[in-house]
Amino acid sequence: MSVSSTSSSRYALQVHRVIRESPSVATICFERPSGFRYSAGQYVTVFFDDTGVSEGKAYSLSSHPDDIDLSITVKKVGLFSGKLHTLKAGDVVEISPAYGMFNAFGTAPLVALAAGVGIAPIYSIICHEVFRGSNRPIRLIYTNTVDEEIVFQDELDRLTQYAPQLEIQYIVTRQEDSDYFGPRMQGAEIARAFPDRAVCICGTVEFVRDLRRQLTLAGISDDDIMTEVFFKTSGVAG
Ligand SMILES: Cc1cc2nc3c(=O)[nH]c(=O)nc-3n(C[C@H](O)[C@H](O)[C@H](O)COP(=O)(O)OP(=O)(O)OC[C@H]3O[C@@H](n4cnc5c(N)ncnc54)[C@H](O)[C@@H]3O)c2cc1C
Numbered sequence: 001m002s003v004s005s006t007s008s009s010r011y012a013l014q015v016h017r018v019i020r021e022s023p024s025v026a027t028i029c030f031e032r033p034s035g036f037r038y039s040a041g042q043y044v045t046v047f048f049d050d051t052g053v054s055e056g057k058a059y060s061l062s063s064h065p066d067d068i069d070l071s072i073t074v075k076k077v078g079l080f081s082g083k084l085h086t087l088k089a090g091d092v093v094e095i096s097p098a099y100g101m102f103n104a105f106g107t108a109p110l111v112a113l114a115a116g117v118g119i120a121p122i123y124s125i126i127c128h129e130v131f132r133g134s135n136r137p138i139r140l141i142y143t144n145t146v147d148e149e150i151v152f153q154d155e156l157d158r159l160t161q162y163a164p165q166l167e168i169q170y171i172v173t174r175q176e177d178s179d180y181f182g183p184r185m186q187g188a189e190i191a192r193a194f195p196d197r198a199v200c201i202c203g204t205v206e207f208v209r210d211l212r213r214q215l216t217l218a219g220i221s222d223d224d225i226m227t228e229v230f231f232k233t234s235g236v237a238g
Pocket of ligand 1 (some may be wrong): 043057058059060061072073074075076077078079080081082116117120121228229230231
C-alpha cells in the first residue's frame with residue numbers, strides 16, 4: 001500500500017523522500033492521493049499516534065497544486081517536529097485534508113515577506129504563480145539568521161530565470177560576513193517601495209505581528225495583508 005484514505009478526514013501517505021534543506025529544516029515529500037486538492041498557501045494537520053498530541057500539528061504544504069507529490073517543510077524545534085525529522089522513505093504518516101486561506105489571489109503585484117521556515121507556504125504560492133504562467137510582479141523578501149538556514153535558495157534563484165517578474169531579496173541578520181547581512185525588514189520602506197500591492201507575511205508571531213503593525217501604520221489597508229503565523233518564540237524571527 002502506498003496511499004490510502006483511513007477515514008473521510010485522514011489520508012495515510014507513504015513518504016517518498018526526505019530532503020535536508022538546512023541544519024534545522026527538512027522537506028518531507030509524500031505520494032499525493034488521487035483527488036487530494038488544495039490551494040497554494042494551505043496547510044495540513046499531521047498525526048502521529050505516539051506523540052501524545054492526538055489533535056496533530058499543522059504544517060503548510062510547500063508543494064504547489066500542480067506538483068505530483070505533496071510536501072511539507074519542517075523546522076526541528078521540539079518533539080513533534082523532531083519526529084517528523086526522523087521519517088525516511090517508506091514510512092507512513094497520516095494527514096488531514098488541506099485547510100486555510102493564506103494567499104493573495106488576484107492580479108495586484110504581490111509582496112511576500114517570509115522569516116525562516118515561514119518560506120514554506122510562500123514558496124508554494126510563488127511556484128503556483130510562476131508555473132501557471134502569470135505575469136504578476138512578485139517581490140519576495142526573505143529573512144534568516146545565517147546563510148546556511150536559507151531554504152529553497154537554489155530553487156528560488158532558478159525560478160527567477162523563468163520568471164523575470166519575480167525579484168528576491170535575501171536578508172541575513174546574524175552573520176556579518178554574509179552577502180545578505182543587513183537590517184531587518186521595515187514596513188514603512190516596503191509600503192513606499194511597492195504601492196498598490198497585496199502582501200503575504202509568514203513566520204513567527206512576533207515577525208508577523210511587527211510587520212503587520214508597521215505596514216498598517218504606513219498606510220497599507222488590513223484587507224491587503226494576508227498572514228500565517230507558525231509559532232510563538234521569545235527570540236528573534238528567522
Ligand atoms: C497554520 C500553521 C502552519 C504551520 N506550518 C509549519 C511549517 O510549514 N513548518 C514548520 O516547521 N512549522 C509549522 N507550523 C508549526 C508547527 O505546527 C509546530 O508548532 C512546530 O513544528 C513545533 O512543534 P513541536 O512539537 O516540534 O515543538 P513545540 O514543543 O511546540 O515547541 C518547542 C519550542 O520551540 C519554540 N519554537 C517553535 N518554533 C520555533 C522556531 N521556528 N524557532 C525557534 N523556536 C521555535 C516553541 O515556542 C517552543 O518553545 C505551523 C503552525 C501553524 C499553526
